[in-house]
Amino acid sequence: MKRNATEFLKTEYQDLVSKNLDWKIRILESGSAPHSTVDGKNILMLCSNNYLNLSNHPRLIKGAIDAAKKYGAGSGSVRAIAGTMKIHIDVEKKLAKFKHTEAALLYQTGFAANAGLIPQLAGEGDVIISDELNHGSIIDGVRLCKADRAVYKHRDMGELEKVLKEADKKYRRILIITDGVFSMDGDIAPMDKIVKLANEFGAMTYVDDAHGEGVIGPDGRGIGAHFGIEGKIDVEMGTFSKAYGVVGGLVAGSKDLYNFALNKSRTWLLSGSHPPAVSGAQLAAIEVLETEPQHVQNLWNNTKYFKKEINSMGFDTGGSETPITPVMVGDSGKAKELSNLLFEEGIFALPIVFPMVARDKARIRVMMNAGLNQKDLDFALEKFEKLGKKLKII
Amino acid sequence: MNSKIGFIINPIAGMGGRVGLKGTDNVLKEAIKLGAKPVATKKAAETLKEYITKYLTKDDLQWFTCSGEMGADGLKSAGIKKIEVVYDVSDRKTSSEDTKNLCKKILEKNVDLILFCGGDGTARDIFEIVNKKIPILGIPAGVKMHSGVFGINTSATAKMLHEFVNGTLAIGDVEIMDLDEELYRKGEWNIRLFGIAKGIVEPTYVQVGKTIYESVSDDDLKNELTEHILDELEKSSDCLFLLGPGGTIDYIARKIGLDKTLLGIDAVYNKKLIANDVNEEGILALLEKYNSAKVILSPIGAQGFILGRGNLQLSPRVIEKIGVDNIIVVSTPSKLSSTPFIRVDTGDKKLDQIFAEKEFMMVVIGYRLSRVVKIQTNNF
Numbered sequence: 001m002k003r004n005a006t007e008f009l010k011t012e013y014q015d016l017v018s019k020n021l022d023w024k025i026r027i028l029e030s031g032s033a034p035h036s037t038v039d040g041k042n043i044l045m046l047c048s049n050n051y052l053n054l055s056n057h058p059r060l061i062k063g064a065i066d067a068a069k070k071y072g073a074g075s076g077s078v079r080a081i082a083g084t085m086k087i088h089i090d091v092e093k094k095l096a097k098f099k100h101t102e103a104a105l106l107y108q109t110g111f112a113a114n115a116g117l118i119p120q121l122a123g124e125g126d127v128i129i130s131d132e133l134n135h136g137s138i139i140d141g142v143r144l145c146k147a148d149r150a151v152y153k154h155r156d157m158g159e160l161e162k163v164l165k166e167a168d169k170k171y172r173r174i175l176i177i178t179d180g181v182f183s184m185d186g187d188i189a190p191m192d193k194i195v196k197l198a199n200e201f202g203a204m205t206y207v208d209d210a211h212g213e214g215v216i217g218p219d220g221r222g223i224g225a226h227f228g229i230e231g232k233i234d235v236e237m238g239t240f241s242k243a244y245g246v247v248g249g250l251v252a253g254s255k256d257l258y259n260f261a262l263n264k265s266r267t268w269l270l271s272g273s274h275p276p277a278v279s280g281a282q283l284a285a286i287e288v289l290e291t292e293p294q295h296v297q298n299l300w301n302n303t304k305y306f307k308k309e310i311n312s313m314g315f316d317t318g319g320s321e322t323p324i325t326p327v328m329v330g331d332s333g334k335a336k337e338l339s340n341l342l343f344e345e346g347i348f349a350l351p352i353v354f355p356m357v358a359r360d361k362a363r364i365r366v367m368m369n370a371g372l373n374q375k376d377l378d379f380a381l382e383k384f385e386k387l388g389k390k391l392k393i394i
Numbered sequence: 395m396n397s398k399i400g401f402i403i404n405p406i407a408g409m410g411g412r413v414g415l416k417g418t419d420n421v422l423k424e425a426i427k428l429g430a431k432p433v434a435t436k437k438a439a440e441t442l443k444e445y446i447t448k449y450l451t452k453d454d455l456q457w458f459t460c461s462g463e464m465g466a467d468g469l470k471s472a473g474i475k476k477i478e479v480v481y482d483v484s485d486r487k488t489s490s491e492d493t494k495n496l497c498k499k500i501l502e503k504n505v506d507l508i509l510f511c512g513g514d515g516t517a518r519d520i521f522e523i524v525n526k527k528i529p530i531l532g533i534p535a536g537v538k539m540h541s542g543v544f545g546i547n548t549s550a551t552a553k554m555l556h557e558f559v560n561g562t563l564a565i566g567d568v569e570i571m572d573l574d575e576e577l578y579r580k581g582e583w584n585i586r587l588f589g590i591a592k593g594i595v596e597p598t599y600v601q602v603g604k605t606i607y608e609s610v611s612d613d614d615l616k617n618e619l620t621e622h623i624l625d626e627l628e629k630s631s632d633c634l635f636l637l638g639p640g641g642t643i644d645y646i647a648r649k650i651g652l653d654k655t656l657l658g659i660d661a662v663y664n665k666k667l668i669a670n671d672v673n674e675e676g677i678l679a680l681l682e683k684y685n686s687a688k689v690i691l692s693p694i695g696a697q698g699f700i701l702g703r704g705n706l707q708l709s710p711r712v713i714e715k716i717g718v719d720n721i722i723v724v725s726t727p728s729k730l731s732s733t734p735f736i737r738v739d740t741g742d743k744k745l746d747q748i749f750a751e752k753e754f755m756m757v758v759i760g761y762r763l764s765r766v767v768k769i770q771t772n773n774f
């Protein structure tokens with residue numbers, strides 16, 4: 001019998017649907033803002049990564065429009081051939097200056113940075129040492145190379161040291177990779193200690209600071225600035241798609257890293273460069289961070305207020321040190337129910353359930369935002385209290 | 395899910411413990427004379443009561459068991475009503491033969507799981523009949539519980555039962571182990587590996603979408619370990635490899651095409667099997683012949699032993715000769731999650747001390763993927 005070439009498309013999808021594992025995509029009918037329209041409903045947005053609400057900032061919008069007018073809608077090529085525009089270089093120079101590093105390189109996305117650069121940094125005979133809770137894009141980047149891999153317990157420096165001792169005997173290069181801010185719990189990697197240990201063993205350090213860029217450190221300059229070790233982390237990787245309010249991956253570090261990365265990263269070499277409008281907005285985002293400190297301040301003020309109030313209601317917010325605020329529910333079914341009830345009440349917040357987190361640690365992940373005002377925060381808190389009592393969580 | 399559960403209590407399990415006997419096999423009379431009291435029925439009822447009060451929302455389980463103290467009494471005292479007695483022992487004292495016969499009757503009912511209460515000996519009797527046909531879960535009540543089928547305590551077992559019925563736990567390989575009791579009473583300590591049963595294990599998940607995870611089958615995880623070991627064999631083609639006992643290594647060897655013994659130590663050179671089930675003497679002779687050697691081990695049983703249980707052929711002399719750094723430990727992540735330590739009991743204080751000073755070992759948990767695991771040489 002002749003095989004059916006495409007039947008699996010349907011059957012595999014239906015299998016996901018039957019297990020309730022398919023994505024039910026919600027559609028934004030407005031910009032991504034604290035007050036958005038999602039699936040026809042006005043909601044308070046508590047699950048976007050647009051931490052500083054910069055995606056709606058007039059300077060970013062103007063930056064995008066001006067760049068499009070000046071350079072056109074597309075870049076025409078990959079960066080390596082004919083797609084590097086002056087505006088891309090302007091972003092990279094400004095970013096390096098902002099992050100106090102020698103150089104910075106733009107990637108198409110954060111994922112492209114991890115998937116393109118990590119496999120070039122380690123290969124046969126090398127080892128990549130990774131925090132057990134690292135983000136999926138790091139894991140994929142690591143899978144693309146022939147290096148051995150070793151994991152250490154989440155943020156456990158004792159275990160990291162043991163792995164380093166063991167690795168020191170066997171391998172050529174050692175690369176330590178960690179998330180900067182962990183996206184499920186909102187805790188921060190002890191980067192100062194990791195760099196110190198790495199220096200002892202001659203290991204390279206790589207941090208994925210997607211949730212830290214624009215959020216932690218003075219003026220939101222990221223994890224290096226947060227620990228006062230700017231320029232000491234070998235690879236500071238980040239994204240323009242979260243707090244910066246645009247899209248795009250970034251890598252900051254030495255000039256050597258810049259030259260090496262752009263010549264070797266396959267994702268960088270083989271995909272088209274950002275449209276000028278994207279880079280126009282990126283440039284404006286850095287300028288806003290440099291000149292308008294109120295956004296980062298608002299974000300932290302809102303975070304502190306929300307955490308204090310929700311804790312005083314009896315909710316547990318785990319070990320979060322950042323605007324990522326896990327509101328613990330416990331049971332996965334209950335977390336999903338709470339998320340649905342919140343949506344009915346006009347609040348969009350994502351449930352995080354097993355196996356993303358331990359069976360008894362299901363939660364609603366509230367992403368704080370600088371654009372929320374006092375009234376918004378109190379509205380959200382009131383709904384959490386009401387539904388938390390209804391579901392007997394508090 | 396309308397689960398069907400087979401239920402077995404070994405009424406005399408654990409009776410030897412408090413009176414200083416290392417088990418009740420063949421010495422029940424002596425145990426009773428020394429004042430031993432039955433414990434198994436109480437432990438079984440404790441587990442079932444916890445299961446019912448904490449987890450059971452709808453009574454849709456059908457139980458198949460034996461009359462009296464080998465099952466029905468325990469179920470009834472926990473308040474369970476949907477019981478079908480498939481084997482009757484009301485007229486006599488029971489023995490391990492009854493456990494085996496009961497198992498046969500239970501299997502005829504196409505149950506999803508056998509829940510039993512006892513120790514290693516009971517597990518062994520059940521395994522003899524059930525083999526790998528259906529999973530086995532043990533409520534710990536015996537004197538010895540080295541087999542991987544047991545919950546840590548009655549509460550943990552109740553939770554495992556609930557998660558199995560709910561479909562949130564996976565089925566994986568677990569070892570059936572027992573002390574050779576005749577030898578023990580003559581003063582020789584030998585925990586033997588009897589076989590690999592199906593047990594219930596914590597599944598391993600991989601992220602397939604941003605917030606979507608899928609569980610990975612035990613076989614997929616072992617395939618990854620196989621790839622890793624194949625690389626090792628190719629990298630060190632002039633090195634002698636000794637493959638230890640157990641389900642994980644047996645699977646890997648078979649995948650590579652090596653006809654390994656399940657319970658023994660086998661020797662491989664240049665990706666070819668050169669000796670099956672070698673004893674200490676045989677291993678020492680091989681080590682004389684080859685310049686370098688590595689040994690591949692996997693944690694065995696409930697306590698995660700890599701040396702000292704089920705593989706006494708790897709004597710202190712053998713390990714000293716191979717070198718502690720030439721031990722490769724492989725484990726599926728699910729197995730490691732139930733045994734957070736790897737344990738070593740070589741029987742040689744000096745060698746145990748070397749492991750103790752090492753403190754930890756890198757355990758291979760996937761293709762070119764390892765993690766650090768603590769070594770325990772005492773307090774077990």
